[in-house]
Amino acid sequence: MQFGIFSVGDVTPDPVTGRTPTETERITNITRIALATEAAGLDVFATGEHHNPPFVPSSPTTLLGYVAARTRTLTLSTATTLITTNDPVKIAEDYAMLQHLSGGRVDLMMGRGNTGPVYPWFGKDIRKGIELAVENYHLLRRLWREPVVDWQGEFRTPLRGYTSTPAPLDGVPPFVWHGSIRSPEIAEQAAFYADGFFHNHIFWNTEHTAEMVGLYRRRFEHYGHGSADQAVVGLGGQVFMAGTEKEAVRRFRPYFDNAPVYGHGPSLEDFTRMTPLTVGTPEQVIERTLGFAGYAGAYQRQMFLIDHAGLPIDVVLEQIELLGREVVPTLRAEFERIRPSHVPSDPPTHASMLAQGPSAPFHLVQPALAYAANAEPSVAVPA
């Protein structure tokens, strides 16, 4: 199982000191967080993509390229890449380039963004959010799988005889996740292509996460990729740890109370009950996190949000170190203990996809069996 850190990349004043980091400080700190993630023995670092203050990561592959050069094993990912407003041609090129530079340590997560105006800023219509996510991603798959692409769609200027360059490393496209909090269409999309489905998990109640993941799993099976419990699932999590629960709550409360997304709203205690937020000891984090599999099924990637709400960098680095030393080793062992043997432990990696050879289904633009056969699996086919 993979464990990692994901960052929204917000520049938020520290509510305790009142100090706001400069953009340079924040960007540098994000790279320190990524390096600390590998140093702590975790597997993945993922950055958000935003095009408005107070966020800094507008250029994810620049950031991840820097991190790639300074790490050896870390998987570089996104949370999320805006499949709606980015040109899929540029996504194909940027992330293939990053694959080559990082030795294949790349996957990415498609999302639709968190602010309305980003659509018009990039010449798009927010009412077409789902249609954009569907069409743009389909083109992206073709650009990574077909040497020469002819394309005509609704949203992008047509392509004739286009070759995306560089081609994916070893002819293996990066593994893709689709992230969505509330849209069933995105769970359906992930299931159709046998891509991963990631639920942010931390900004919505857990019953809802279970429903979204359940939908994705059922549709993954429907499209003939395997049994529902073999679908590739990632979840977010949010933790703050100290030696005692009381101490953790005391230190984290001012950050919680002023956090950009939920501050001045529900109490820390209520939010802890409703969402995966865990503020307490490493043992409490272990127990809570293992519980996620109870409603989401045995899953493959757990990402933690650590660095938001103005938490100072030394505290963030201390939390990552704690995760690596006291939490993740136990989680690795315990999650494997409860995992059924036919359920994969890790999401696909460059190495595992390469090892599957050129006839592996992921090489197809449309690997869904139910769709290709133009028949529902429930229809009996004579042997």
Added chain:
Amino acid sequence: MSRRIVVVTAGLSQPSSTRLLADQIAAAVTTQVAARGESAAVEVIELRELATDLAATMASGGMPTAAVREARDQVSSADGLVAVTPVFTASYSGLFKMFFDALDPAALTGMPVIVAATAGTPRHSLVLDLALRPLFTYLRAVVVPTGVFAATGDFGTGAESEALSSRIGRAAGELAALAVSGSGSLGSSVPGSGDERRRTSGTRLDTDVTPFATLLRGHRG
């Protein structure tokens, strides 16, 4: 058959004239449903009790608290709604609006509704038609023609009070007719409209997914 009538009341004081009006309307609706050979079960949602939950829901990106979630299910599954607000600063109260802001946009589709308001003076009476009606029209509810407005003086004796009672009876009859016809049950769309937008509380994921082949609109590869 028993029809569920949900009363949403936004009065803040204790006792509240808004609640008093809500109870009178609810009793009249019960009588009118009975007159049509069925029974009515009345459930009252006091918005005051949801005030901090509504604020928490608003301040956390719309993630409903357990109490808000329960109220959303309760309202959307009703056969009829009675919505009563005090007039604050020339309109419905902020708490009243916050509750309807916390509902799914399809939460009241086709729902029979009585709009009612209380105020210290009759000069606020147009609040029903200028503020409440547009709100429920936006939500695709079916607002009955008679609205119930009660100024403080209407709770006394005499002609005003009798006129209030008769308005309550008329509105209740109009709501009962719709509720008993079952035109506005959960999952229904606006009757006869050909519109497929169905009523939903939005608290559960819609698992009726659009197959991806439809979403893909013919793209191949």
